[in-house]
Amino acid sequence: MPVIEYKCPNCGSGMLFDSATGALSCPSCGRQDNIEQIPDPLKKQVFTENEVKEYHCNSCGADIVTEPETSATTCSFCGAAVVLSDRLTGDLAPAMVLPFSISKDEAKQAFKKWCRNGLLTPSGFMTADRVKSITGIYVPFWLYELHNKIEVHGRGTKIRTYTQGDYHYTETQHFDIYRRIRLNYVNLPIDASEKMKDELMDKLEPFPYNQLKLFKTPYLAGYIAEKYSYTDEELYPRAKEKTSSYIDSYIASTVSGYNSVSYTDKQIDTTLKNADYVLLPVWMVYYDYNRSQYTFAMNGQTGKVVGKPPISKAKVAGWFAGISAVSLLSLKLVSWMMGGGFL
Amino acid sequence: MRKGKHLAWMATLILFVITLASPLIPVSVASAADSKNLIYDEANLLNEQEKSELNAMANEYGAERQTDFVILTTNNTENQDVLLLTEDFYDEHALGYDKANGNAVILTMDMNNREVYLAGFYKAEDYLDNGRLQSIRSRITSELSSGDYKLAFEKYIKLSYKYMGYEPGVNPNNILFNGWFQLGVSVLIGGVVVGIMTYRSGGRVTVNRATYEDSNTSSVIDRQDRYIRTTVTKRKIEKNNNNGGGGGGGGGGTSRGGHSHSGSRGSF
Numbered sequence: 073m074p075v076i077e078y079k080c081p082n083c084g085s086g087m088l089f090d091s092a093t094g095a096l097s098c099p100s101c102g103r104q105d106n107i108e109q110i111p112d113p114l115k116k117q118v119f120t121e122n123e124v125k126e127y128h129c130n131s132c133g134a135d136i137v138t139e140p141e142t143s144a145t146t147c148s149f150c151g152a153a154v155v156l157s158d159r160l161t162g163d164l165a166p167a168m169v170l171p172f173s174i175s176k177d178e179a180k181q182a183f184k185k186w187c188r189n190g191l192l193t194p195s196g197f198m199t200a201d202r203v204k205s206i207t208g209i210y211v212p213f214w215l216y217e218l219h220n221k222i223e224v225h226g227r228g229t230k231i232r233t234y235t236q237g238d239y240h241y242t243e244t245q246h247f248d249i250y251r252r253i254r255l256n257y258v259n260l261p262i263d264a265s266e267k268m269k270d271e272l273m274d275k276l277e278p279f280p281y282n283q284l285k286l287f288k289t290p291y292l293a294g295y296i297a298e299k300y301s302y303t304d305e306e307l308y309p310r311a312k313e314k315t316s317s318y319i320d321s322y323i324a325s326t327v328s329g330y331n332s333v334s335y336t337d338k339q340i341d342t343t344l345k346n347a348d349y350v351l352l353p354v355w356m357v358y359y360d361y362n363r364s365q366y367t368f369a370m371n372g373q374t375g376k377v378v379g380k381p382p383i384s385k386a387k388v389a390g391w392f393a394g395i396s397a398v399s400l401l402s403l404k405l406v407s408w409m410m411g412g413g414f415l
Numbered sequence: 416m417r418k419g420k421h422l423a424w425m426a427t428l429i430l431f432v433i434t435l436a437s438p439l440i441p442v443s444v445a446s447a448a449d450s451k452n453l454i455y456d457e458a459n460l461l462n463e464q465e466k467s468e469l470n471a472m473a474n475e476y477g478a479e480r481q482t483d484f485v486i487l488t489t490n491n492t493e494n495q496d497v498l499l500l501t502e503d504f505y506d507e508h509a510l511g512y513d514k515a516n517g518n519a520v521i522l523t524m525d526m527n528n529r530e531v532y533l534a535g536f537y538k539a540e541d542y543l544d545n546g547r548l549q550s551i552r553s554r555i556t557s558e559l560s561s562g563d564y565k566l567a568f569e570k571y572i573k574l575s576y577k578y579m580g581y582e583p584g585v586n587p588n589n590i591l592f593n594g595w596f597q598l599g600v601s602v603l604i605g606g607v608v609v610g611i612m613t614y615r616s617g618g619r620v621t622v623n624r625a626t627y628e629d630s631n632t633s634s635v636i637d638r639q640d641r642y643i644r645t646t647v648t649k650r651k652i653e654k655n656n657n658n659g660g661g662g663g664g665g666g667g668g669t670s671r672g673g674h675s676h677s678g679s680r681g682s683f
Contacts, residue, residue, distance in 0.1 A: 192609075192613060228640070238652050239652065240651075241649050243645060244647070245642065245645050246643045246644050246645070249639070249640055249641075250639040251635060252635070252636045252637035252638070253634070254633055256629040257627045257628060258627060259627055277620070315627075319624075322628075326635050379618065391608070391612065392609045395608050396604065397429045397601070399600065399604040403597040407592050407597070410585060410589070410591065411584070
């Protein structure tokens with residue numbers, strides 16, 4: 073059976089992952105099971121991929137309606153947490169998972185707090201009372217380990233100026249620069265979900281990777297999880313692109329003491345050492361305001377919120393005029409203190 | 416929403432008041448009764464209406480600075496030096512706002528030699544030193560040359576009034592004192608700050624190049640900085656010897672009546 077559910081051995085209720093204790097817990101009787109010690113039912117089952125098209129809830133027998141990417145969800149009829157195990161095995165088996173450490177209530181509170189801090193958002197938005205839904209999603213990411221061998225040739229100049237007699241002298245020393253660098257990146261995350269906007273996910277970083285756990289399905293109980301839409305090979309160019317600016321600034325940091333540097337030759341040889349498929353925790357907040365929907369994402373571990381809030385034109389104008397007026401006043405004061413008169 | 420709008424209106428209002436108030440003419444208008452004649456148009460460069468307008472203006476601005484802004488035009492038939500002419504005129508007419516031979520600025524037009532002289536006495540000597548008078552003269556010379564006397568005289572009064580608003584010793588043409596410059600810079604600061612605020616409202620990238628770097632295995636393996644050559648360029652230092660074109664010159668002096676003054680002379 074490709075559908076896994078977690079029934080409490082004591083009372084038979086559906087068990088859920090508890091972000092506060094990190095254990096599989098029963099909301100009815102309070103039983104807590106250490107996930108790292110219970111056997112994962114996933115390991116006992118063998119499937120051929122994409123074989124099953126329909127899933128049925130073990131609790132109520134209803135059809136489980138899912139999108140093709142979903143690997144964990146809740147039954148829309150009885151609310152039981154279900155894990156679609158065939159979407160988590162074989163090539164689709166995640167290596168690791170970063171469990172949620174922020175619960176739904178905490179996420180709501182943190183989001184409200186974040187809304188209150190918006191200096192340019194409309195007041196009606198700041199109260200955060202129109203949150204439509206808040207959903208915990210395990211988003212598929214690839215964690216890359218990239219090894220770079222870098223060889224750079226360049227020209228650098230050191231400039232010294234001095235005055236002698238009636239002349240200004242500019243003395244330029246020219247140098248040939250060569251650097252050979254080994255530069256390795258680990259745990260470089262690239263979002264592998266088609267639905268999640270890359271721009272939003274990039275801003276959610278960094279995730280605390282020291283909290284990563286070996287993947288076990290009970291971590292997903294009660295949340296939505298997705299499987300990756302792109303393989304690690306498909307996203308490899310994006311990973312390289314992400315590191316290219318890091319590499320450039322590393323090179324620049326090794327070339328110091330020059331007035332100007334120009335590179336004549338830059339060779340970067342990148343090898344993909346490893347790519348781990350991991351699930352990272354994200355709270356998605358959907359917010360209706362002024363007849364349009366705004367989407368925000370919150371890092372499920374650190375609580376960092378990203379997403380474009382609505383901008384109040386009046387507040388922008390207010391801040392603009394206020395800052396301008398204060399600047400003008402201080403400029404006037406400076407000119408007055410210099411003896412230039414106030415007006 | 417409403418709070419934001421209030422804020423916007425308030426701040427805009429403040430901005431406007433500060434900006435508009437600055438170039439306003441002085442409020443205290445000397446009444447017609449105690450206005451005295453400050454325009455001595457012996458060369459008849461102005462008609463009656465121009466004369467009375469300039470006189471009213473000189474009285475009004477002069478009261479604010481407690482200084483007489485005097486204009487003297489002469490055909491100089493005796494061919495006296497314009498500097499002496501100005502000093503004697505000051506002594507003879509006992510000019511001065513506060514007392515006889517007191518605070519005064521005089522613009523003397525010698526139509527015979529086509530020379531102009533600006534002199535500042537007492538308060539005006541401090542506030543309109545040689546440098547400032549030079550600056551005023553250089554700004555009105557082109558109008559004087561083209562015969563646009565009314566405009567030139569107006570500029571002279573306004574500039575003298577303006578420069579006397581700055582403490583002695585500071586450069587009145589410092590761009591920091593320019594109201595439009597101040598407004599421009601303020602608006603620029605406001606725009607940049609609000610721009611950054613808007614840009615950052617959607618969350619920022621908080622990872623940098625070190626975040627994912629494996630510092631244990633990353634390092635520079637080999638480096639070379641090889642000296643190739645040195646190039647030297649030289650540039651002659653400009654010597655500043657000329658005193659500004661147009662046959663102008665600075666310098667004050669002391670009148671025969673014993674009144675010291677600042678000054679600037681030139682031809683037009």
